[in-house]
Amino acid sequence: MSHASRAGTAxxxxxxxxxxxxxxxxxxxxxGAGRPGAALVTGASSGIGAAVARTLSAxxxxxxxxxxxxxxxxxxxERAPASVFPADLTRPGAExxxxxxxxxYAGRVDLLVAGAGIGWAGEFRAMPPSALEEVVEVDxxxxxxxxxxxxxxxxxxxxxxxxxxxxxxxxxxxxxxxxYSAAKAALAVFADALxxxxxxxxxxxxxxxxxxxxxxxxxxxxxxYRRAWPRPVPPERVxxxxxxxxxxxxxxxxxxxxxxxxxxxxxxxxxxxxxLATAFD
Numbered sequence: 001m002s003h004a005s006r007a008g009t010a011x012x013x014x015x016x017x018x019x020x021x022x023x024x025x026x027x028x029x030x031x032g033a034g035r036p037g038a039a040l041v042t043g044a045s046s047g048i049g050a051a052v053a054r055t056l057s058a059x060x061x062x063x064x065x066x067x068x069x070x071x072x073x074x075x076x077x078e079r080a081p082a083s084v085f086p087a088d089l090t091r092p093g094a095e096x097x098x099x100x101x102x103x104x105y106a107g108r109v110d111l112l113v114a115g116a117g118i119g120w121a122g123e124f125r126a127m128p129p130s131a132l133e134e135v136v137e138v139d140x141x142x143x144x145x146x147x148x149x150x151x152x153x154x155x156x157x158x159x160x161x162x163x164x165x166x167x168x169x170x171x172x173x174x175x176x177x178x179x180y181s182a183a184k185a186a187l188a189v190f191a192d193a194l195x196x197x198x199x200x201x202x203x204x205x206x207x208x209x210x211x212x213x214x215x216x217x218x219x220x221x222x223x224x225y226r227r228a229w230p231r232p233v234p235p236e237r238v239x240x241x242x243x244x245x246x247x248x249x250x251x252x253x254x255x256x257x258x259x260x261x262x263x264x265x266x267x268x269x270x271x272x273x274x275x276l277a278t279a280f281d
Contacts, residue, residue, distance in 0.1 A: 038063075109160065
């Protein structure tokens with residue numbers, strides 16, 4: 001039976017600490033494009049979030065990683081040392097506790113990569129109300145609450161970047177993933193609106209839009225990915241897109257890049273796109 005999955009929702013990273021050290025030294029700001037600073041990554045226990053953690057660690061960033069599976073996060077920590085904060089961000093007040101922890105540990109947060117997400121496979125008519133609420137909570141509301149808590153600190157510092165991990169499902173809609181598509185679509189529009197609002201503040205917003213990614217996401221959502229095309233890309237490729245957004249100050253990055261084409265077709269000729277999507281579904 002189809003069920004919700006918590007693929008990529010993380011728990012946090014350093015195998016030795018679960019609270020910030022009292023004598024933590026504040027990090028220097030990430031003043032230039034891609035200059036190392038302090039980064040907070042959600043969904044870091046596996047998949048895209050773990051790959052982002054490894055990429056940022058290799059670039060010299062100091063990390064706070066969060067999610068719900070502490071054991072897997074500790075495994076990630078062996079390759080990308082960071083401070084860990086296991087948390088379920090759907091619980092009331094979790095975003096405030098995480099923000100406080102990150103600021104105490106690092107002194108400031110220069111980069112937020114919001115990678116936590118779950119899916120659910122199946123017809124919308126058969127989706128249990130609890131699964132519907134869970135997908136919206138994890139994929140949308142928890143991220144919005146965390147951004148709302150963290151961005152004022154970035155604005156006060158005069159710099160920072162928020163990177164949201166969207167999905168092509170949120171740009172064109174995917175059969176059998178109606179609520180997931182809706183949540184990711186809302187995240188994409190939120191990125192645009194917040195970018196306009198923060199113009200001139202020194203805080204930037206990026207949206208990374210992956211297609212099919214080779215992670216446990218599909219098995220955990222209740223149905224594996226069975227199509228021959230498009231082929232899944234490795235999570236490291238998405239992590240590279242996140243780095244491109246940070247280092248090149250890009251507002252939007254598709255992974256792979258050709259995914260822009262169906263999105264543009266849908267925008268320019270929605271009726272044609274729907275006919276083509278139905279033919280190839």
